[in-house]
Amino acid sequence: MTDSAKPTLMVVDGHSLAYRAFFALPVDNFTTKDNQHTNGIYGFLSMLVNLIKAEQPTHLAIAFDTSRHSFRTEEYSEYKATRSESPQEFKGQIPLLQDCLAAMSIPVLTKEGIEADDILATLASQGAEQGFDVLVVSGDRDTIQLVNDDVTLLYPSVQGVSQLKRYDPTTVQERYGVRPEQYPDIAALVGETSDNLPGVPKVGEKTAVKWLTQFGSLDELIARADEIKGVVGGNLRDHIDDVRRNRKLNRLLTDVELPVGPSDLAVAPIDAQAVRDIFARLEFRTLLPRVFEAVGAGEVADDPASVVVVPAPVETSPAELAAWAVAQHGDVSLRIMTQGGSPTRIGAATLTDLRESDWTESAAEALREWIESDAPKVLHDAKPQVKALIRQGIRLRGLAYDTSLAGWLLRPSFPDKTLSDLVERYLGEKLPEADPSQLVPETEGATPSQEAWFALRVADALREDIPESVAAVLVDIELPTLLTLADMEVAGVAVSHEVLSTFSGELAARAEGLAQEAFSVVGREFNLGSPKQLQEVLFEDLQLPKTRKTKTGYSTDAAVLADLQESNPHPFLSLLLQHREATKLRQIIESLDTAIGDDHRVHTTYVQTGSQTGRLSSTDPNLQNIPVRTEESRRIRSAFEVGEGYDALLTADYSQIEMRIMAHLSGDEGLIEAFNSGEDLHRFVGARVFGVEPSEVSPAMRTKVKAMSYGLVYGLSAFGLSKQLRIEQSEAKQLMVEYFARFGAVRDYLRASVMKAKEVGYTETIFGRRRPFPDLASPNRVLRENAERAALNAPIQGSAADIMKIALLHIHDDLRSQQLSSRVLLQIHDELVVEVAPGEWDATEQIVRARMGDAAQLSVPLDVQVGRGRDWNEAAH
């Protein structure tokens, strides 16, 4: 063990150890859903964490090679020339590993033209001089020369990276028979195959050690080379130049100029959130607690910067709180605690003053005027609070900032979910949290007004960070959308239990019949819903050919079953598919039915921060994926009915909004003409692509260009298109050529759009919503190409989302300002469902059409289809 009085400097060769881990760990177990390999990263970090725990270094750095070129290749071009190129799967892991280390606040050192081991040698030498105990961790034998009384080498043993062998001067002497500083002499004589440094033929370790012991030094040996007899003596004399060269090349530099010295490498508190983020991305789960344990996440909390004095709240009555709030001039932050959707307590804060109060009987009346005024209010995750107020008959106005939305707009790919996350990221502080595992918590959680105070400070920090265009999206789109969604969620949509349960009963009976039939075909009963048992039946009992592989076995999804049915028709396959369909519909019905409330309505929750593109998502239940494609499944939609006191449901959807946005963004004259011609889009495009009259476009032709058009928006390849259309890849390729011959500006735009994103690092919608794409710069091809497709899609899907949000909030505001009772209930990305009050149809339809049509000024019109009915299915026609 090291002397505890002395600081311990640990320096690690990142490249060589990660490389060993890369080969030691099976790649199959270390691949993310994005196909990013992580075995090298995991293995290295795992080893590092163990090392830190065991050695408790006070100072730490990891060195990496920059490339295979160094001053050594300059001197001797054959240096390491026989070493095969390290695989791309490994190289791609290095930048990610360095990101992990950055998050862990561990310095990463590199220098152009210098190998990692030279950096280690320099730091080891400086460290020893400055009174450190030095631990060198490397997989390169040349580092043996660094060992002395102050420097210990940890070298991977044959068992693998997890077992490191400790070399001090004594163990080196035992193992190699020489002192550490003599080891390079041996290596020079013997040569190093892996570095392509040939030594003296027939001379191995034994001979080399014997000579060195005999002559005392390499120089002496070279000077008296003629004293050596026999063949080896001749070999030595013939290869003296090689030996001199080897010795020159294997000497590690101890005078590399580095921006930091050992004392700058003190172990620093980790960035806990950054570590969580990157580990989440790499899908490391078990490693996270190990990292926190080893490097002490506790240090984050102990960081002086995070010790903040939170002002003490003043307990008031609701009326006093309201009076105080009204007297404030700037932003007031607000936090309403709720239970079961009703307010229980309210807290408010400025930067200097905190007030809070229980939500008493009279609270609503006392607070109404201020809450409904334009006075600016800042909240974190306002929607549930706004909803609680709506249920009290209070409509919040003056919503100036929502930190949850702002945080999402800045980093849509890593949603900082909670206020606590944002406090950590933007203030570098800890939000006081009660320990939920304790009945009587040792630590007090933040009170409502204290949470409000933190939110206000987070808002100020976010305002500094947020680009102007993104701030505009927040203020002009997201904040008003939040208030609209709150109304929609509170309203809910009427769903008929009777319609659902009738259908459910039919489906249950059918599913049971299909299951029995399937069992008799197979000859045994099993769980049709278990992919695992299904695989046994398909590939063992029935001996059907194996399909596409999944992580855990072979796929049994609808697409491969359809393929199987074509190549190996079997009655079981169609029974299975029908059974799947019936049970799936039944599940959807079941979840919908249980969501029906006492008011006979279903209240979904829209997650405004739920996507990376700007779309909404819908949960509990998800009303954005109610089946529509088949006639039968549409029966579910017919259960969505107009509510009591209302006349009709109105559905309104944008037709081909994404293609219209493509036309607008690309300025493609052909596509713009297509939308202005009034002709069916796919017919028009088909006519151009296949060189026929629109009337001569066959259904097959229309299907092809339709798939192509939609595919474009997603970054479709010839391979994907051929799979989708079940045509040859060459034909798909030809289709793409013909398509782009007519609509070339579309391709130009898509290319330019991704190029621009690579340059600036993010994409932008028409309205300025941004989405960062760090992976566009990734050396990993899979990651990069995935990012390219997503980057291609983001401005299009995102602009469509912006337009729909603008239309939605305009419709909502118009309906209210014209004092109509009709109300928007649902948003399904490009469709709205409105509940229309008696006598309001014409006014409502007019508002919906106008507001959807003029939500954005594009170079093509925004076409809106409107339908009317007693239920959703009827209204869709």
Place this chain on the structure above:
DNA sequence: CTACTAACGTA
């Protein structure tokens, strides 16, 4: 009980 996967519904 939690966390994950395969499968599948929507735009």
Place this chain on the structure above:
DNA sequence: CGTACGTTAGTAGG
């Protein structure tokens, strides 16, 4: 080897 989501049942681990 086509984007963006949420939910479910089955399964494996604790």
